[in-house]
Amino acid sequence: MRANFNNPAVNVQSWYVVARSAAVGRGKVRSFDLLGRKVVLYRAASGRVHVMDARCPHLGANLGHGTVVGEELQCAFHNWRFGPDGQCRAAPGLAEPPQRHVRAYPVQERWGLLWLFNGPEPLFDLPQLPAATRFWTLCPPSQHIRCHPHLVIANGLDAAHFEALHGMDLLESPRLTVEPPYRVTVELRGRPRAPLLRQLTGTERGAISASFTTIGGHLAWTAVQEPIEFYVLFTGRPTATGGCQTQTVFFLPRGLRSLRAFATTYALLRDDRRILDDIAFFPGFTENDAALRAFAAQVNEMKTG
Template sequence: MPSTSQHSNFNNPTQFVEGWYWALPSSKLKVGRVKAVTLLGRNLAIYRGVSGQVVAVDAYCSHMGAHLAEGKVEGDGIRCFFHNWKYDDRGICVDVPSQGKPLPVCIKTWQTAEKYGMIWVWVGEEKPSSLPFVPELEQVDCDYLLGTRFVKNCHPNVLLINAIDAHHFNTVHNLPLEIVFDSQDLNNAITFSNTTRGGDDSWLIRLIRPLYRNEVTYSMCYWYGSTGTVTLGPDFLHFYIIFALRMIEGGKTEGQTILVTPKRPGCIGWGVNRGLLWLTQQVGNYFAKGDTQVFQTIQFDLKTPTKADRSILQFIQHVNHQKVLTWGTWQAFDSPEESDSPLETLCDRHSSTSLML
């Protein structure tokens, strides 16, 4: 099974899966401020209005193309620096000072949400699906800590398969246990969970065996081909790490780790969680240090898959069945440009909704 081809979504630097992608940390966008963000080849202006709502708009003013991140936030709208045209949070022009009235134009807006201390942008025309989440914590209030931000010299799809590369746990990390994954397709996500006990000839496995009632807990959940959540640890204490990735120029990866733990009550709970988040970061760093250099030089091409690569092939197949968009334009792959439509319909269809989760 070839890993990439002209028609493959996986590891393709010209297209990406429609979905939620991280834009910037929530703490970096104060009320009344605007930031220039380039996301998957498209330039955006992302601002926080006085209501606290985050709005993402195409970067360039419809008058002369000035970058709106040079402008200023007014209420829940934004005013261009160059000629002071103002757009509301739906992208509709509401003021042109030189005309004394607005003109019937609008700029494109994109749906936003906030979770785990990050601002996410829904990239696509379809109704947004679920934000990425840790399956065990879907209905749980969580504390979080933003960890390492990094750039890797490979595609996000390739970087993510490292966590389900069963054989490399033995060859690189010297884990005395054969990992066998069971996968479950969840439409926009796919999960891989370890199913094996084994390792009884290892003193390390015998030592930690009392901490696990069944198999050693290790599972991954992949969202939109570019965000992965890791769950691992003994039965009484699971560690949760989110790897939020996005493709950058040249098919490379920019990533942000997010460390997560269930919220615990009171001041003592707050202090315990600070320690647990720190410990979670150390666990993530331990695994990352073992093979991070590989993803600066790898030229991924799975020409000779083996039995141990079964989960990787399943992930490739999952990505190849997702709806994809074209780098930079965000148009559906191989679809014609959208025809013009009336202003009201256009702005309604592309209006931005900010969700605080």
């Protein structure tokens, strides 16, 4: 049996982005390929979104062709109806609804995105902003990176690469905090070496001070305190081709100060893509890779779903 870390054959239980909220209007039904299965989303009359496996347990039709009836989803093939819990509630022509059900998933809508948890109950929540009202939210288009999502999510834990790849001088030793079973944090304080980036980030005399926290195996929460306070949530789900479909959510200060936040993000991320798109990973960790090792160990202990 292979471990979970960097293993495209399994999916650890986590929140995954399925779609943008706007893609599923009231009364609408959409199906998506996700985590090696087909799921169906529908927005019921109440406005709530429900998610379940898309294969009808009668003859296997795609419930994505169905219609919303109140809070229920009706299959287009023989009009069986399913409740938000996935249980069959009605089957025309049969005296009783048969004891059939489809798997339903916990779902939530946050920041204009629809999130599914691939387990019976969420094991952890999405991150909370300290003071949400002071920030505006930006969800840039999703990107595809040609490596497993675990490598994308763990990137911020790799303190050494900030000096080598991102051209930063670290001003203090990185601090590592491991909080089993779902969190690893690395705190960094550093400054870009390139004069132009120092100018754009406003760190000629100051520094970039940031913490990177993995939450489960597919969420990474970046909290930047200097030169300006902002937050970035990185999330990635595996694709059928063994890559990572990312979704990033920025929580930015208002006005022109957000430009400094973008410059800081660039300083922290530049050149990652070049490496991650072309990596054939193996876990040759050394004592300098304690955070990566801790993350991989946590992922290997997580339930799959």
